[in-house]
Amino acid sequence: MTRLFNEPSAFADEMIDGFVAANSAQVRRVSGGVVRSTVSTPGTVAVVIGGGSGHYPAFGGIVGQGLAHGAAMGNLFASPSAQQVHSVAAAANLGGGVLLTYGNYAGDVLNFTAAQDRLNSEGIETRTVVVTDDIASAPLAEKHKRRGIAGDLTVFKAAAAASEAGYSLDEVVRVAELANERTRSFGVAFTGCTLPGAAEPLFTIPEGRMGVGIGIHGEPGIDETDVPTADGLAELFVSTLLSELPEGISSPDGQRAAVLLNGLGSVKYEELFVVYRRVAQLLEEAGVVIVEPEVGELVTSFDMAGASLTLFWLGTEEGSELERFWRAPADTPAYRKGSVGAVEQAAPAPTEALDAGLTENIPPATDDSRAAAAVAAAALQAIAEVIDENVGELGRIDAVAGDGDHGIGMQRGSRAASSAAVELLAVGSGARTLLQRSGDAWADRAGGTSGALWGVALRAIGDTLGDSDAASGAAVAAGVRGATTGILGFGAVVGDKTMVDALVPFADALEAGIAAGRPLTQAWADAADAATTAAAATAQLLPKMGRARPHAEKSLGTPDAGAHSFALIVQRIATVLKEQDSK
């Protein structure tokens, strides 16, 4: 239960303010997150981490000497936007290139990748290593699909220590990849978490039961059992992790390993220590030499009750490269070891204002295009309204198979876009300018996967409409086709049960209706019905094979959240178009 908040939508921002106020010796705020407030060595690689908020100390809490140079801090459980990642990386850049490293979640991959492209295009050499330590999240053969959980810390720390050692970007990437290969985690959870202002937990687990392998946002796990004893949990953790040793390690006997026992939030230190007692015994019985273990809260999930065990395999040789990097000193708000030596406070740099220039340099537009822009603004307002009405339901639907952030992400994005559109309309923007800049506002404020996709969609429609022409049915259909092409470019295909399952039939129907000579309002309404039918068809009708899902009973009949919100939106816009016609 989250009790202490003001306006729920301001929570993440206020949290970062308070965090920075309390930890100014190590971090300072920049647009999109935080960077070190202390001087780092010029010319070294900047290690930039990030992800959604709600996982403290991940990610801002582990910025500082010996660990990350900066952290992009998204909204609660939502990826930072590409602009946030870019802004933090640019501020953290020391001239030696940038390593982006973060847990493997679709929204993060999308936004960090876009930021990487922009950084590289600006001449800041940027590479990426995603963390994939959660062995329950995909089979070994699909290791690249695994999620990142508490193993974030070992990968980040190895990379950062390599940077402190003066390694080149190539070498830092090599170390980070090796650390990721050598890091394996396995987690369990007993309860869901409740986001600020939410009336109910994101998901629930029956009292006395334990979700095995469940993700840190409640992503489906591999089993559900009764809660074991502390020793029983230690045995489950250790036996599972010893059953999947990294490549090249045939037996745990004689191997050295860092051990992290991580609490997700509501599990107490005392409970973790009772579990750790048995974990250490079991590892020692297996011949593992434990190196500088950590027991505590390293990557949390708000107030979720649960825990995970991470093994970071350092090899048989004492003082190996990975072991030196694990043992290296660090001084961050939430993670400190050894002594980093004397540090100097960096001079504060001006922070980039996110809204700078929204209404500056507005290109000239015709009256026709301004009329189209007014309809677009009305549509954006309608989108914000329909999302507001459905925000709770969208979150619940998303929590069944995803990370539960869809409702709040769409809300932040659509509100930002609608509010930008009002300002842009007032300064005489045409349709292209209004849709492009509103789309940027959506992507930036929403973060996450949906934010990036909707930003692309609005920008594509704006590109097609331009700032001169009236919005003909053909132009709108072409714009929607352009948006579809842009979104498919991220790799989803129809049938994956994502937003594109509704988007593609919608674009097809709209195009066909216009081609058949129907007026836009009619063609849109028909296409919206097609989207609604297609969105409903994304519902899982049978449990996925192979992997047991604690939420199986809930997931049956629940559509994909992105497809569902898409259908709600295009239906509401159909209403807006009808109202416009009747004016």
Next chain:
Amino acid sequence: MTRLFNEPSAFADEMIDGFVAANSAQVRRVSGGVVRSTVSTPGTVAVVIGGGSGHYPAFGGIVGQGLAHGAAMGNLFASPSAQQVHSVAAAANLGGGVLLTYGNYAGDVLNFTAAQDRLNSEGIETRTVVVTDDIASAPLAEKHKRRGIAGDLTVFKAAAAASEAGYSLDEVVRVAELANERTRSFGVAFTGCTLPGAAEPLFTIPEGRMGVGIGIHGEPGIDETDVPTADGLAELFVSTLLSELPEGISSPDGQRAAVLLNGLGSVKYEELFVVYRRVAQLLEEAGVVIVEPEVGELVTSFDMAGASLTLFWLGTEEGSELERFWRAPADTPAYRKGSVGAVEQAAPAPTEALDAGLTENIPPATDDSRAAAAVAAAALQAIAEVIDENVGELGRIDAVAGDGDHGIGMQRGSRAASSAAVELLAVGSGARTLLQRSGDAWADRAGGTSGALWGVALRAIGDTLGDSDAASGAAVAAGVRGATTGILGFGAVVGDKTMVDALVPFADALEAGIAAGRPLTQAWADAADAATTAAAATAQLLPKMGRARPHAEKSLGTPDAGAHSFALIVQRIATVLKEQDSK
């Protein structure tokens, strides 16, 4: 909710094992708790802290360079026994004297004072400073009655830094007393906590409500309100603490202060940061210069949801003695700042076995006394049984006005005593030896107030019975009188609504019955009835005036836990005596 445990009664011990295994770089285990595993400066003052477990990082988590030299770690929410405190202090002693410093709770005061007496008698000069920072726990005029909460940390840290600076014991005491005078805390809670194996929380607060000024074991607070916003809580915290400035500080304007925003367990870091944002703003508006703030979990209450704010007033001068001590480096498992420089691991010392010598050197005893010892052992077994049957109820009763540990403390103590008695009987102990050694086992294993009192009681009865004579009614009555005198020596008086409200009428009735020539069994049964009547009369019939109590409705009609358990015990022993007679 506590989910991860094995045998609940083994929880605290297993927790300490795991804690030490995870933090061997800073701490090592000794009988009764932990001491630094690193070398400290010989001849300096040893700062020994402690208290019940369940408050991590208090108390073991803040042992290490720059902070405590050792921590006596009691059972969950129960004071360590005098023997535990003694053992830790003796292991921590560096030859410069010992400062015992801990939060002001009756059980801790009792046991630490007994340990101090023993240390002083052994030539280890020992002094005490109790922490009394919780301004809600008593009015300013009775500051000495206030409880210690998160302000523990500032007092411990100031004392420890003074020791590291080479201060004498007198000077360390002066610094600790000054730090305590300058430290004020104020806390709130939203939920109770659930101890391992307990089916229900120790206490509850209605959903959506907040206990204001409630203690870290659920001790009654001063008000109950709706849960405010994060900013509202910040305003309550700051306005309350600014309304009671320490002596000599007339205005906050220009004052420097360390600020601690402490989470009790289930409140998340993110929530604390949102609250801290406003706390910092308000303090800055009042002219306070914030010095090295801490936001996090410093003194917890298991999984209780709640928070407290602590201000440690350092004075107007930058770099004052208190400020230097606050800023001084520390390296402990849970609290690190700055760099303590190179440290050296200390050679491990052998740990003292608690049970050593239980059945060694048994004095000779007559058959008569062995027969009396057998009855005493049967009585101790009956005590353990009646406590087992009532352990949950005793905890709940105690949580109304106290810290909720009465049931589990009595259970640990009575089980230890009964189990010691069985061993002692087997090796031929007389009544004195059996009762004395069983009483020591009770006091040592139970810790807390009740442990110390029952230890004294059994020892006193044993002293009177001796190892030679049969247990006459007169001897038993005299023993009970001796126990009463010993317990009254701790300062409680009849009418305070404690155990002595039942004990004194029991002793009086027993004595009168024996004097009137009634057989022991009859006299005991009558006296037990008197105790039961007297225990029931300890129930509060009206709410206490002046200070609102969130549990007021529950406290009405609830007897004192110590008096109630005493009555249950003497009634059960009456049954044992009747059974013995009928054999």
